[in-house]
């Protein structure tokens with residue numbers, strides 16, 4: 001009996017969150033580094049379906065960097081990254097569309113549907129969801145001026161048209177989005193999934209942006225995970241190199257989303273089973289939250 005009452009207490013701990021989040025949109029970025037074991041993929045899909053059945057509206061933006069790299073290598077191409085962005089020639093863009101839009105997107109859709117959800121896969125091309133333009137990377141030269149590095153068909157989000165998402169949500173579908181944008185001439189652009197998730201969360205004024213990755217959260221200089229950071233403190237953490245590498249686009253995505261009207265942003269360890277439920281429905285949460293308004297400090 002004691003064990004049964006403990007189970008009831010767990011549900012009761014979740015009650016205020018279920019009440020607060022009813023009808024709200026959560027944008028969840030499912031990074032390639034978190035898509036590792038079959039059990040974990042299943043627990044992710046179960047969490048999404050549970051969120052949906054209790055009235056939260058999840059939107060998934062997925063990555064898949066490791067699988068793109070593995071496929072490139074199989075085809076005799078060496079992946080190269082500059083500032084965390086994959087140099088994308090035309091042949092690589094075909095591989096990106098094949099792996100993200102074909103393989104990974106459909107795998108996530110099938111997983112969610114297997115657990116009783118109604119997922120629909122789309123890329124930024126569908127319904128004109130993500131308009132993109134070529135991303136320009138500038139590098140300071142030792143002559144004191146700047147040179148432009150051409151990284152090919154890498155895009156940045158120009159605008160988001162959420163109409164297709166609104167329609168899908170109205171009919172209780174769960175959108176699963178691959179981070180491919182469409183240019184003014186209909187051409188495809190490869191975009192970092194953190195930035196796409198951030199732009200979509202802003203366009204929908206989502207309640208939360210949650211980025212699933214392969215670290216327990218943002219670590220300080222002593223390797224301890226910081227449970228909460230105010231966005232005004234991010235710059236200092238970048239300047240003193242506490243935050244670097246792959247964490248840079250994530251904190252940028254979180255701060256842009258907060259500026260765009262998203263209430264809270266989280267960086268969570270996707271290698272933990274049911275990490276979404278632990279973050280959303282427990283007092284402590286897991287990982288790092290980045291907050292930005294006076295109310296949430």
Ligand SMILES: Nc1ncnc2c1ncn2[C@@H]1O[C@H](COP(=O)(O)OP(=O)(O)O)[C@@H](O)[C@H]1O
Pocket residue numbers: 031032033034063065212213214215217218219220242243244245246247248
């Ligand atoms: N302060 C920090 N705390 C945690 N991780 C950090 C920090 N600074 C840099 N990183 C790096 O960021 C990486 C996460 O980014 P990335 O590998 O691009 O993930 P994903 O594939 O999920 O997008 C970590 O594996 C870690 O090496």
Ligand SMILES: CC(=O)N[C@@H](CCC(=O)OP(=O)(O)O)C(=O)O
Pocket residue numbers: 030031032033062063064065066068084085086096154155179190191192193194
């Ligand atoms: C321009 C660019 O680098 N795009 C990424 C898109 C996928 C992605 O973001 O995947 P993760 O979230 O798993 O890293 C890439 O080609 O790897």
